[in-house]
Amino acid sequence: MTGPVVAALIAAGFVAAADWIAVAREDRLFEGIAKPGVIFCLFVAVLLAGPGVSPVRWLLIVALASSLAGDWLLLPPGQFVAGLVAFLVAHLAYLALFLLGNLQAGPAAIGVAGAVVLLVVAGRPILGGARRAGLGGPVLAYFGAILAMAIAATAGGSVLATAGAWLFVASDTLLGWDRFAAPPAVSPEAAARRRIGIIVPYHLAQVLLTVAVVASPA
Numbered sequence: 444m445t446g447p448v449v450a451a452l453i454a455a456g457f458v459a460a461a462d463w464i465a466v467a468r469e470d471r472l473f474e475g476i477a478k479p480g481v482i483f484c485l486f487v488a489v490l491l492a493g494p495g496v497s498p499v500r501w502l503l504i505v506a507l508a509s510s511l512a513g514d515w516l517l518l519p520p521g522q523f524v525a526g527l528v529a530f531l532v533a534h535l536a537y538l539a540l541f542l543l544g545n546l547q548a549g550p551a552a553i554g555v556a557g558a559v560v561l562l563v564v565a566g567r568p569i570l571g572g573a574r575r576a577g578l579g580g581p582v583l584a585y586f587g588a589i590l591a592m593a594i595a596a597t598a599g600g601s602v603l604a605t606a607g608a609w610l611f612v613a614s615d616t617l618l619g620w621d622r623f624a625a626p627p628a629v630s631p632e633a634a635a636r637r638r639i640g641i642i643v644p645y646h647l648a649q650v651l652l653t654v655a656v657v658a659s660p661a
Contacts, residue, residue, distance in 0.1 A: 444658055447491045452654065455484035459646040466638050469631060475518050481646050482511040485653045492657040502540040503656045509533035510649065523622070524578070527585055530615075534588040537652065541595035541604065550605075554597030557609070558590040565616050565624075572623025582619065589615055596652075601659070607651030614645035 444452075462477035464470075486507045489500060513529035516522045566586060573582035589612055596608035618641045628634035 444492065448488050448657060451484050451488035451491060452650065455481050455488065455646075455650055455653075458484055459650070462646070463639055463643060466642055467635055469635055471519055478518065478642070479511055479514045482507055482514055482649060485649055486511065488653060489657060499540050499543055499656055499659075502536045502543075503653065506533045506536035506540065507649070507653070509536060524581065527581055531585050531588055534585075534592045534611075537608070538588065538592040538595055540656070541592065541599050541608075544595075544599040544601075546595065546598040547600055548598075550600055551594060551598035554594035557597075558594055561590070561612065561616065562586070565620060568624040569616070569619040570623075573619070576623060578623075582623070585615075586619075601655050603651050603655035603658075607648045607655060610644040610648035610651065614641050614643075614648060617641045617644070 458477050458480045462474060462481060465474040465477055486504070489503055489507065492500070509529050509532040513526045513533065516526035516529055570579060570583055570586070573579045593605075593608040593612050596604040599605075617637075621637050621641065625637075628637060
């Protein structure tokens with residue numbers, strides 16, 4: 444990775460930390476700038492790395508652009524269904540990206556096992572709540588896409604990509620639990636803590652996935 448790419452990644456880290464502080468302080472105005480700003484920095488890093496080198500880089504650009512749209516759509520008060528669709532496109536792009544790699548059966552089996560455990564432990568309550576809210580179908584499709592993405596990342600054998608994919612799963616699972624399975628937060632401070640628990644793994648996931656691609660010789 445070149446110096447400008449590293450600088451853009453470092454900038455993404457600083458903006459992410461600023462966003463976490465904004466969430467903790469319930470500073471919605473600054474959050475509206477910082478949250479999408481993280482993905483913008485990652486987008487710049489990919490462009491500086493030479494996105495035309497391979498289809499993988501272009502798929503990463505699609506994933507990040509869709510994530511950027513999803514970030515804007517989910518800013519409070521948020522448009523949940525529209526944001527869900529944007530991130531569904533992002534996960535499908537990531538899935539296609541990983542499917543272009545060299546997949547291995549052993550790691551794939553581990554990924555499938557992890558997905559089954561997650562569905563049994565957290566997926567059922569989330570999907571039950573989503574059905575009661577009239578969103579069972581969209582949430583089920585989303586769960587399927589993100590778990591398929593994580594399994595494909597695991598099967599590819601990249602530690603960075605695997606960690607990033609499962610952090611993404613963790614973030615979205617916490618988001619789904621907060622929206623469909625958990626009782627309402629007892630205070631604004633408790634709600635902010637929940638949101639921090641969602642946004643931190645999300646940003647770490649996007650950074651790790653981006654680094655996994657731009658640092659790869661492929």
